[in-house]
Amino acid sequence: MFGGVCLSEICVPDLVIYLSCAVGQLKERLEKRAEDGRPDNNPKAIHRRLVTFKQNIMPLVQYYQERKLIVT
Numbered sequence: 860m861f862g863g864v865c866l867s868e869i870c871v872p873d874l875v876i877y878l879s880c881a882v883g884q885l886k887e888r889l890e891k892r893a894e895d896g897r898p899d900n901n902p903k904a905i906h907r908r909l910v911t912f913k914q915n916i917m918p919l920v921q922y923y924q925e926r927k928l929i930v931t
Contacts, residue, residue, distance in 0.1 A: 877923075
């Protein structure tokens with residue numbers, strides 16, 4: 860069960876691709892997009908996105924790592 864949803868009812872993947880990137884590099888890229896006219900990529904919004912990612916996605920990454928399905 861994850862977030863109240865039984866993952867096996869959604870699908871059972873053969874593998875999960877996880878693309879990792881250093882937080883500093885992510886921030887740099889998002890800040891660059893702000894320079895190119897993306898006002899939603901301000902430092903506060905970037906921080907909020909990274910916190911949301913850590914809270915919502917990292918538990919899924921751990922779940923699939925435990926099942927040896929993660930490919931990086």
